[in-house]
Amino acid sequence: MSINNPDVDLTRYQRGWDKLREIDGEAGERVIAALQDIAPDFARLLIEFPFGDIYSRPQLDLRAREIAVVAALTALGHAAPQLKVHLHGALNVGCTREEVVEVIMQMAVYAGFPAALNGLAAAREVFAQRDADAAAATSSVG
Amino acid sequence: MSINNPDVDLTRYQRGWDKLREIDGEAGERVIAALQDIAPDFARLLIEFPFGDIYSRPQLDLRAREIAVVAALTALGHAAPQLKVHLHGALNVGCTREEVVEVIMQMAVYAGFPAALNGLAAAREVFAQRDADAAAATSSVG
Amino acid sequence: MSINNPDVDLTRYQRGWDKLREIDGEAGERVIAALQDIAPDFARLLIEFPFGDIYSRPQLDLRAREIAVVAALTALGHAAPQLKVHLHGALNVGCTREEVVEVIMQMAVYAGFPAALNGLAAAREVFAQRDADAAAATSSVG
């Protein structure tokens, strides 16, 4: 993804873009692409601040960061699309399905059973999509 | 802490009580003690469900669980007393101060800067209390 | 629903299961069934803690409990599926449609008009489903 704004710190932008792809993969790229028509500057800011500034910091590994974000988005309860992106992210950086389910279950204690139930529904969708993607990849190889 | 209710599953209760002490230490014990006058049954349920049922499950280690709860309580924003208890908990089970500060900072992305700023204020209080406790322990030893 | 875990307190589990069926009926059973593939332990915990521990307590009758949960889920605003289950629950334990509509309307004062409007949309769906179920039952009898 190229950018033609002379005020943009390209190092920071590139670092963010690489980190976003590492964590969220295609689900993250789709979020960025979907912003181009309505708020392209926000796409850039999303790459720069969360990914270029925060996720690139070495103080916490990506596995711990994804556990934190799955917990927070489950607890907040109003961010199902972003929770799904980060469930992919958690699995992409090495968390197991059992672990992310466990984080969501734990949120029943802090945000109530409805928040946890809705988090589990998001996990079910993400797992099914990954199974379908894996099956498609296998069959196209075969 | 003894309990005289024949309907209580003592194994689960004891497991929860041990887990609460392992994670939250004295801060957790104070929460339980404070409930005795107003809702002693809720103290029991708090030991049994979050600690006896959830935190005792082996699917996630305590370090990951405390990262999850620090993230969630920072993001929710209305639970400063419980966030402080779990900042102690996170440090008790092996997270560093730098790591919990980093989790709180990351929450700026998901719940906004005010939630993160209030989380950092809670961390400052917890760190100061632990420093004071350590200083008192050292001086009483000396 | 049988369970083969030797650590489970069967009395508490059975008490919870009976209470869940008494309150939420088929809508509650569907919630439990939907959890079997992704988090069967969470299904068990949902039966044990909310229903076996909390709803089974005699300190508050089920009508008051359902008014409380309809109020809370309307106010929280991020739990439409669970609000619908408990609108069925409220009607199942003796609340009238007029009463649950009134509770939702009252929430405009405490959580704003959008929360109340979304609560009323949930109530419309629940009432329509119950009317359809009643019509189907009548016609199958006739």
Place this chain on the structure above:
Amino acid sequence: MSINNPDVDLTRYQRGWDKLREIDGEAGERVIAALQDIAPDFARLLIEFPFGDIYSRPQLDLRAREIAVVAALTALGHAAPQLKVHLHGALNVGCTREEVVEVIMQMAVYAGFPAALNGLAAAREVFAQRDADAAAATSSVG
């Protein structure tokens, strides 16, 4: 409390004022008084809409309404001052201490244990204040 605005519907205003005094008593009057310096129109609107329009409707009795509001404010978690006013209100209209504690405990299921713990802390303060007021009244009689 008199009002000199010709556009005000005095019947509705008076109905609201009477209802506010019936439910919240002195705690409610203090809320209104505190608004006079900063937003006197908001004091009027608070009397007219929540109390004149909503609480005066006969579709739900005051006991059920106070259970609903204690549940909602406990669950929302950011409204401790208003929760205290309505804990007084619930007790004023006939709920027992045991019942309001039970409603707050139930909220652990829907909004998490921190929200319930903070609700119980509010209840402890309200009960202590009522005990102190009762003791003062007794001693001044004696």
Place this chain on the structure above:
Amino acid sequence: MSINNPDVDLTRYQRGWDKLREIDGEAGERVIAALQDIAPDFARLLIEFPFGDIYSRPQLDLRAREIAVVAALTALGHAAPQLKVHLHGALNVGCTREEVVEVIMQMAVYAGFPAALNGLAAAREVFAQRDADAAAATSSVG
């Protein structure tokens, strides 16, 4: 919309109805119409309090009021249908598309990126609908 309730302050009701039409146009009328089957009194209260009492006050112009409500509903995150109505409202009273997008982007700072992303998704839908309506109007004229 006529109303046959002798207790209703017709001036206030008419003022609210006119204000609702001025701000929200057909989207607002649809909200009112949708309430007639389930809670017609709530439709009346929605006209009277938010629009008759609040939006009719001269202390703030409608452009500022719509910026405030777009900000608040984006930040709250659980009110997508009402956010869409008020995105129409903001554009109806003179805000530009660029301005409402900017308000939503600013909310990333206060409520996190997921809330802002979901707000932008609502804006995309509203802009597309207005483009479609404008195209239909042009084609029916031609």
Place this chain on the structure above:
Amino acid sequence: MSINNPDVDLTRYQRGWDKLREIDGEAGERVIAALQDIAPDFARLLIEFPFGDIYSRPQLDLRAREIAVVAALTALGHAAPQLKVHLHGALNVGCTREEVVEVIMQMAVYAGFPAALNGLAAAREVFAQRDADAAAATSSVG
């Protein structure tokens, strides 16, 4: 405030710092100063992203931005310290006291009366502090 990090974009940092001072004045500087002991990097990020990136954009004037943030923080309800900083900010960039009170009152419609009441309590504190500061300035001049 100087900074010795070679990776920092000094133009963006300086632009953010100037904007923070323009809007929030001393209240903003105190927020930054308070972060130096616990999370100095977060102080930098707070200057860079909200102020250097967002508030510096010309698409919305500062008066509209402060109305948006007062609305959002009042509605969210868990950010009283930040609401006070931005009430100062709103008055600093040209909003009147009457206008910010009106924005807070409007939030009763979208987030409920408790959120609005707590917002008015924050406004009362801010107005009193500004009156005291003005009195002190006058007396020190005299």
